[in-house]
């Protein structure tokens with residue numbers, strides 16, 4: 163039987179208002195907000211001013227409110243709101259990936275202890291229903307990898323730079339104006355936002371709790387005209403792709419790196435603010451999910467779906483976590499890597515004979531482990547080098563492109 167939800171909403175910004183609009187257009191599902199907590203009381207609202215409060219305890223201490231929807235942009239306060247709501251036996255829906263990724267263990271324990279549910283579909287790839295798909299559809303399948311494009315703003319920037327000849331800075335400013343990019347763009351272009359999402363998916367897909375600080379993230383900030391030349395001459399594109407893979411030893415490799423991909427790669431035509439998730443299982447093989455990763459309505463629709471699930475007391479079961487715990491993060495496997503930047507800067511890491519001189523700088527192809535990149539990350543950043551994984555189908559076109567410079571680095 164459907165349960166009566168008495169909702170306290172936190173945040174009435176992009177997603178909060180998006181949720182309200184999606185709800186208003188829902189024919190079958192009706193839910194009322196008892197109270198809405200916001201930060202700035204002076205802002206004009208589209209709803210009755212009486213509904214709003216700036217005091218979070220008005221919602222948290224109200225025993226008639228059994229459901230909290232957390233959609234604010236302040237991670238510290240979001241942590242207090244979510245944990246205090248769970249402790250007061252309220253079910254919670256949140257869209258906050260950083261909060262969830264950084265406190266997974268504690269949030270699981272609070273749910274277990276207080277017999278409540280915390281669901282967070284909107285925190286990962288906005289409108290793509292990936293978490294419940296992993297929890298319900300793939301609950302018994304041994305997955306081998308998850309990758310994709312989890313950050314709409316960096317994908318938007320890369321599309322504008324490669325396909326529309328815009329400058330990186332111009333494309334970033336446009337992404338901010340359109341509301342895709344976070345106020346602090348490093349979270350997007352530095353690969354932090356997709357890392358939080360990867361950490362959440364790792365739990366649902368592989369049953370492992372990763373600490374964000376242990377997962378490598380390199381971003382697209384140091385992309386340059388060299389990569390644009392690669393694209394113009396060989397059609398190879400850069401995408402910022404988080405990736406989790408099950409290694410032959412059963413452990414997990416996880417990282418966020420830009421990736422050089424060829425025209426046959428399933429992510430090649432995922433452009434602008436679109437997100438995609440590729441799930442690969444031993445028996446199901448490869449499945450590709452595409453959708454809008456952000457924005458008021460796609461995200462509001464994911465929140466609405468979570469609210470509606472709470473009417474039936476839905477809980478994530480975390481079957482993979484509770485039943486198969488013997489896996490850990492393993493950064494030792496080697497992957498094929500592409501580095502670019504000023505030739506003399508590349509030489510500081512790789513020595514004089516490794517950097518291939520190309521127009522406007524140098525390139526190095528290497529085969530190193532993720533641990534090696536983590537160990538050299540500070541130096542890579544200080545030298546403003548761009549690093550990307552080379553996907554299989556991109557290697558031959560990349561080597562052909564380098565032949566143009568009559569220097570071929572033989573990568574076995």
Ligand SMILES: NC(=O)c1ccc[n+]([C@@H]2O[C@H](COP(=O)([O-])OP(=O)(O)OC[C@H]3O[C@@H](n4cnc5c(N)ncnc54)[C@H](OP(=O)(O)O)[C@@H]3O)[C@@H](O)[C@H]2O)c1
Pocket residue numbers: 172173174175176177178199200201202203205233234235236239257258259284285288455456457458461
């Ligand atoms: N935007 C997206 O497309 C998207 C997609 C997926 C997930 N998310 C996540 O959804 C959450 C909300 O994002 P958003 O884009 O909707 O943010 P936003 O447009 O900046 O709105 C934030 C809202 O939170 C309120 N607020 C801020 N601090 C508060 C506090 N301490 N107590 C109570 N209310 C507070 C603000 O109040 P005022 O109105 O008074 O300023 C505002 O209504 C974030 O976790 C974000 O990462 C967003």
